[in-house]
Amino acid sequence: MTAAVREDAAGLLRTARAVYDDDPAAQVTIDELERRLSEPLRLAVAGMVKAGKSTLLNALLGEQIAPTDAGECTRVVTWYRYSATPTVTLHPKEGEPRRMPVRRDRGRLVLDLDGTSADDVAWIDVGWPLIRLKSMILIDTPGIASLSESTSERTTKFLMPEDAPSSADAVVYLMRHLHASDVKFLEAFRDTAAGAAQTICAVGVLSRSDEIGSGRIDSLLSAQKVARRYELDGDLASLVLSVIPVAGLVAEGARTLRETEYAAFRALAGLERVDRERLLMSADRFTRDSDATTLSAAERRNLLGRFGLFGVRLATALIRGGIVSSSELSEQMVQQSGLIELQQFVRNQFHTRASTLKVRGVLLGLERLMRQSPREGTEQIRGGIERIAAGAHALRELSLLATARSEGLPLSAQDAAAAQTIIGANGTPTHIRLGLPESADTRTRSERVDALLDYWRRLSESPLTDRAAVGACRVVIRSLDEMASDLGPAANVVLSGGPRHGAGQHAPQQSEEHEAAFSGQ
Numbered sequence: 001m002t003a004a005v006r007e008d009a010a011g012l013l014r015t016a017r018a019v020y021d022d023d024p025a026a027q028v029t030i031d032e033l034e035r036r037l038s039e040p041l042r043l044a045v046a047g048m049v050k051a052g053k054s055t056l057l058n059a060l061l062g063e064q065i066a067p068t069d070a071g072e073c074t075r076v077v078t079w080y081r082y083s084a085t086p087t088v089t090l091h092p093k094e095g096e097p098r099r100m101p102v103r104r105d106r107g108r109l110v111l112d113l114d115g116t117s118a119d120d121v122a123w124i125d126v127g128w129p130l131i132r133l134k135s136m137i138l139i140d141t142p143g144i145a146s147l148s149e150s151t152s153e154r155t156t157k158f159l160m161p162e163d164a165p166s167s168a169d170a171v172v173y174l175m176r177h178l179h180a181s182d183v184k185f186l187e188a189f190r191d192t193a194a195g196a197a198q199t200i201c202a203v204g205v206l207s208r209s210d211e212i213g214s215g216r217i218d219s220l221l222s223a224q225k226v227a228r229r230y231e232l233d234g235d236l237a238s239l240v241l242s243v244i245p246v247a248g249l250v251a252e253g254a255r256t257l258r259e260t261e262y263a264a265f266r267a268l269a270g271l272e273r274v275d276r277e278r279l280l281m282s283a284d285r286f287t288r289d290s291d292a293t294t295l296s297a298a299e300r301r302n303l304l305g306r307f308g309l310f311g312v313r314l315a316t317a318l319i320r321g322g323i324v325s326s327s328e329l330s331e332q333m334v335q336q337s338g339l340i341e342l343q344q345f346v347r348n349q350f351h352t353r354a355s356t357l358k359v360r361g362v363l364l365g366l367e368r369l370m371r372q373s374p375r376e377g378t379e380q381i382r383g384g385i386e387r388i389a390a391g392a393h394a395l396r397e398l399s400l401l402a403t404a405r406s407e408g409l410p411l412s413a414q415d416a417a418a419a420q421t422i423i424g425a426n427g428t429p430t431h432i433r434l435g436l437p438e439s440a441d442t443r444t445r446s447e448r449v450d451a452l453l454d455y456w457r458r459l460s461e462s463p464l465t466d467r468a469a470v471g472a473c474r475v476v477i478r479s480l481d482e483m484a485s486d487l488g489p490a491a492n493v494v495l496s497g498g499p500r501h502g503a504g505q506h507a508p509q510q511s512e513e514h515e516a517a518f519s520g521q
Contacts, residue, residue, distance in 0.1 A: 012363075040134065093120055141155040178230050189201075208248060359392075449480055460473035
């Protein structure tokens with residue numbers, strides 16, 4: 001969606017404010033929708049208790065900020081957003097927000113509720129001067145399936161409010177194993193957060209993946225196989241766009257690696273092979289008193305707590321392989337942890353669709369407001385929603401991706417795979433959609449678009465292609481049309497429906513597609 005569509009949504013909110021000018025509750029709702037439209041992408045981190053949510057969040061931030069213990073503050077939804085100076089604000093369920101002191105213990109924030117029960121806190125807002133937070137708001141949520149029903153309920157109400165779009169634009173969902181509670185949660189998130197558009201806005205993370213192979217140096221290879229199996233699982237396939245294995249503790253430790261820790265790893269790497277292997281045989285043996293190394297038991301416990309046994313083994317192996325600086329070790333460990341793949345996925349799938357996800361949330365919020373408080377003057381709002389929906393092709397892409405993952409597409413296996421690539425299954429940048437290297441020039445991309453348009457139009461117009469397949473072809477053709485338009489005159493831009501057909505002739509067809517994008521058909 002373009003900036004113009006976002007401005008149209010902002011105009012709708014101004015209209016709604018005028019229509020509901022005598023309704024204080026409606027004004028609060030509109031305030032929230034305006035904030036949502038103007039803010040960066042809202043990415044929530046969710047999962048079961050002890051899945052490693054706060055650890056992964058710290059890795060994404062590149063700084064140890066989020067508390068990872070089992071304190072009272074981890075039972076509260078916490079927002080992390082950009083601020084020029086550090087701030088912490090507690091928002092109670094009743095009463096005015098209040099500032100909290102900014103205190104850190106060994107790097108991590110100490111979020112002291114100062115006697116306030118977690119049950120009385122709506123959320124905590126943390127402002128932090130990190131460049132990464134300029135393009136994304138990260139939201140840490142309490143663990144689901146907790147022994148405390150109220151703790152799980154806080155996450156459920158935040159991400160899956162009744163009769164309202166989710167407060168998050170997308171979710172990174174962590175799981176250690178595929179559990180029935182994971183599937184249940186993701187089903188509810190899809191139906192609530194994106195149900196009106198039938199889209200998928202979640203990515204699964206096989207967290208603590210280094211534990212799958214018992215901390216062996218090849219643990220992540222085993223985790224990749226498990227993640228692939230989960231990704232193809234019938235229960236999970238329609239609920240997440242991908243499943244990515246990440247060793248969160250390794251990623252967090254590597255992103256915040258200290259020189260003293262690098263020196264300790266060098267000391268371990270320099271041990272005789274027999275001594276080193278004996279020391280790294282198990283976590284228990286690694287932390288025992290030992291004459292094999294000059295590192296104290298306390299130093300080794302610190303390394304184990306910060307990196308895990310897999311991380312310690314990985315760091316020493318990398319140093320023995322030729323790493324000569326702490327920055328190089330940090331970079332290689334982050335790469336090995338799976339964090340880069342997750343960040344690339346979030347960038348390609350969610351950041352590039354941020355405007356679409358935000359405008360969708362605003363439209364769903366306005367529809368809810370009109371359902372709950374019908375009155376004269378809302379016709380203009382409804383008309384505006386329909387006009388914006390006419391440009392919501394990105395939502396149809398997400399809807400078709402959801403269908404592809406849950407039911408399959410009514411196309412041959414080869415065409416189905418090609419269709420998913422074109423509509424953004426592997427990412428939305430043009431070269432990825434076209435299956436070209438990033439270095440491909442405009443001419444090469446235009447020629448590729450022309451060839452694909454020709455193929456998909458012929459398939460769409462073939463008398464052997466059934467109606468369901470034609471519907472999928474139209475979405476693919478529209479995606480190619482938009483790429484052709486972006487590439488300029490070098491591409492053969494023809495409206496979806498066939499060569500030399502005017503836009504007006506396809507208005508009814510496009511209208512049906514627009515309704516489907518927001519009604520879940």
